[in-house]
Amino acid sequence: MFKPLWSMVLCVLLHSAVNAQERYGIIPYPQQLVPQQGEFVITANTKLVAPAMFRNEAAQLQALITQGIGRVLPVAAKGSIVFRQDNQLEGEEDYKLNISTTQVLISAKTATGAFRAVETIRQLMPPSIEGVKTGKQTKISIPAADITDHPVYAWRGMHLDVSRHFFSVSYLKKFIDLLALYKMNKLHLHLTDDQGWRIEIKKYPLLTQQGAWREFNNQDSICMEKAKTNPDMEMDKSHIIHRNGKTLYGGFYTQVQMKDVIAYAAARHIEIIPEIDMPGHMMAAINAYPYLSCTGGTSWGKFFTTPICPCKETTFTFAEDVFTEIAALFPSQYIHLGADEVEKSSWKTFPGCEEVMKANNLQTVEELQSYFVKRMEKFFNSKGKKLIGWDEILEGGISPTAVLMYWRSWVPDAPIKAAKNGNYVIMTPGNPLYFDGIPDRNSVSNVYHFEPVPKALTADEAKYIIGAQANIWTEWIPNEKRADFMFMPRMTALAEVLWTHRSDYDGYLQRLNTQYKRLDRLNVHYRMPDLEGFTEDNVFVDKTVLNIAKPMADMTIRYTTDGTAPNVHSAEFPANYIIPGTVSIKLAGFSPSGNRSDIYTLNYRKQSYFKPVDVSGLQQGLRLDYYYGEYKSVTKLKEKADSVIHVHNAIMPDSLGHGGQSFGAKITGYIDVPSTAIYSFFLTADDGANLYIENEKVIDNDGWHAPLQKSGQIALQKGLHPFEIKFVEGGGGYTLKLEYRVNGGKIQPIPDEWLQSVK
Structure with a gap:
């Protein structure tokens, strides 16, 4: 059959675009890349030129080349791979790459920019260079191109919680290598929490002698139970010891080990930010030094553990001693104080707190926490450090110089208030940037389409949003293989958001496909692309x-x-x-x-088609019954709702967020399907939700959990069918989304006109 010329031209253009994505499969994609003909070939005879200021970056490139051809290139005054300082470039991380068939010219203002260029060259090299120290290839070919590149955001970070489950020094270095590969530049290490103290403090040896070890807790037991059907959930045996007749889990980093990790990161231009979480989340420390709390010990309250006491000078002596060692150990300009999720009830009853509050004209325990945070910030400043805190530091008043890390997506005005106040903000909202949430087919897309700057900010105010990071909380991540699975490839999507900040999701997915072979050779146990064509x-x-x-x-x-x-x-x-x-x-x-x-x-x-029902007096939309209170299962919703409203679709209105509190909801009506077929439904919920059609449970996504998609099918004849969603939210940010597919088509939202309810 004859094809019109425009159709053939379109096919050629699409084929060329796909080939370009494969040829230049770089993540994050450069700000400007102009393809050129041919390729540059590196052999044992290729010479390298590098000024002294780029010695480390040249060594990194040499290591990559050695992984390919097994040889270190000769360094000469003249050569075909040339590092050159270019003071005309504006930013610290800016670089240019001019790759022709005869030369590779690497231009940067600083060593950091030169290193970012080296990582781009690395991604242009074949994956076969990875996973070996000394390769046996005769040559390495990289495609010719002219690249001009710079990051949009200064803070491009990843967080790793090593307290709930511990990770080895070798894994920290592997983690750092992956950050470097994708041009991330911050590693936030969550070093202490209730479940373990992971960094040596010489003045307080019990913090690691006792605080670094625990008997198996409920998080460990959940992992062990899941391991029965998923071997990726097994506890890491290398962190289990036997002492005094007890089986203990844990570990810690000596200061010597941490200095080694810091130096390793610095060579790859990654800044490590330590977090010692205070005043809450301090059970491991208080168990070792009980005087730190107001009550002389610690226990679990309604939500969190007893915190340290901001009304004792001995508490500040301890904190300042700890942070003196931390400040000396970590060269980062930042220290993270945490200051989140503090159970303040013990402060309300301790006489010493009443005295401190009266002496400092404090009216509430929130102001008392702010007093603690501000006092610690002054101490940090005396050590040449800046304080970062989770967004709870807004409560009770924030100092004008503290850096706020936003995580509570159910408090959407927190980053707006901070930015308008002139505080720098790092965006880490739980949805979609808590990578401990179990990934599903939407996870990578959700991260890729994340917008760091809240819409309510002006252009000038937006400058206070300095970037974002993803957080890996490890309550249910018991080993290194599982950690890989949880953050890769999601991190690559975030890397492109923060470096390039240009939406090309289809192109990104094509380039991501080129990355998997490299990750295989780097022994990264990433989450593979989803299998499609079925429901659960x-x-x-x-x-x-x-x-x-x-x-x-x-x-x-x-x-x-x-x-x-x-x-x-x-x-x-x-x-x-x-x-x-x-x-x-x-x-x-x-x-x-x-x-x-x-x-x-x-x-x-097997199922027969459900016949439609005949109902009159309907209106478009659904009935939503709303229930105040805490419900851990949709099966526990009470009979009578606290309020009833009308909604257009199976979406929770923002007005019902209820300040981040727990609630339940029931959405009922009829679904009017346009044809007889087997319908597939996809229900995403945070926390729990079930879908019922014709009183059949089509999808069971019950229980409290992070955003998670579940799916199911039902056979329906054309027409009206009873429809219901039950939903529970355990507190915090919530998600509820219902999509469908029929006859293998595209997964898409349910049209509003399909949904009806009694007037």
């Missing part, structure tokens, strides 16, 4: 065939039907698999390196 709970009316498209060409999909988790020895899933009847299938994808995807459980059952 499936129905069939007649004979059903299941086809699953591989999201990666070299992926092998394996399955079981006996309830066991698939592994590399399980049967390969065939094309055109005929569903044999009521069955439960477990699927997983495997890369050639043995990396495994999520384990998908597909339940199939």
Whole structure:
């Protein structure tokens, strides 16, 4: 059949765009990249030129080249790989790369900019250079291009909680390498919490002798239970010891070890920011030194543990001693004080606090916390450091120089207030930047489409938003393999948001596909792309065939039907698999390196089409019953609602956020489907939600959890069908989203006109 010229031209352009993404598969993508013909070839005869100021960065490039050709390039006065200082560049991290068939010219104002250029060159090199110290290739080819690049945001960070579960020095270095590869520049280490004190403080040896170790707690037991069906959840045995007849979990970093990690990060132009969380989250320290609390010990209150006491001078002596050692150990300009989630009830009853509040004209315990934070900030300043605190430091009054780290997405005005007050803000909202939340098919997209600057800020006020970071809280991340899975590849999406800040999601996904082989060779146990074409709970009316498209060409999909988790020895899933009847299938994808995807459980059952109901007197939209109070399951909602409103779709109105408090909701009506078919539904909830159609539970996404998508199917005849969503929120930010798909089509929101309710 004849194709019009415009169609052929379009095909050529699309093919060229895809090839360009594969040829220049860089994440984050440069601000400006002009493709050039040909490639530059590095061999043992290639010479390198580098001034003294770029000695470290040249050594980093040499190490990459050695990983390829097994040789260190000769350094000469003239050569074809040239580092050059360019003071015309504006920023500390700016760089230019001019790669032709005859030369690689690396221009930067500072060593940091030169290093960012080296990491771009690294991503242009073939993945085969990774994972070895001395390679045996005869050459390394990189595509020709002219690149001009700089970051949009100064703070591009990752946080790692090493208190709840501990991570080795070698893993910290692996983590740093990945940050460097994707041009992240801050590592926020959460070093202390109730569950463990992880950094040596010489003046207080019990902090690590006792505070670094614990008997297994409820978080460990949950991980152990999950490990029965998911080996990625196993406890790391290298952090388990036996002492005095007890089995203990833990570990800590000596100051010598931490100096080594800091130097390793500095060589890769990454700043490590230590967090010693005070005044709350201090159980590990108070257990070792009970005098630190107002009550002479610590226990769990309604939500959090007893904090240290801001009404005793001995508390400030302890804090200043600790931070004196921390300030000397960490060269970062910042120290993070934490200051979040403080259980202040013990302050209200301690006589000494009444005296301190009266002496300092403080009216509330929130002002008492602000008194503690401001006093610590003055001490930090005396050591040449700046204070960072979680956004609770706004409560009771914030100093004009503190840096605020925003995390409570249910308090959306917190970063706005701080920026308008002239405080610098780092954005870390729980949704989507808490990477301890279990990832689903939407997770990478949600991160990629995150906008760091709140809309309510003017252009001048927006300058106080200095960047963002993602946080990895490790209550349910018991080992290094699981940590990899939780933050990769989500971090690559954040890296592009913060460096490039240009939305090209389709292009990003194409470039991400080129990254997986590199990550395989770096032994990163990343979360593989999602398998598609099914839901978790499936129905069939007649004979059903299941086809699953591989999201990666070299992926092998394996399955079981006996309830066991698939592994590399399980049967390969065939094309055109005929569903044999009521069955439960477990699927997983495997890369050639043995990396495994999520384990998908597909339940199939036979069902007849539900006939429509005949109801008159309907209006477009749904009824929403709202319930005040705490409900840990949708099955616990009481009969009578506290209020009732009308909504247009299965979306919770922002007006019902209830200040971050717990609540429940029931959304009811009818869904008017336009054709007879098996409908797939996808329900994303934070915390819990169930979907019922025709009084059938289609999706069970109950329980308190971070944003998580679950899916299910139901066979419906054309017309009206009873419809209900039950939803519970445990407190904090909430998410509720319902989508559908029919006949293998695109997953999309349910149209408003499908939803009706009784007037």
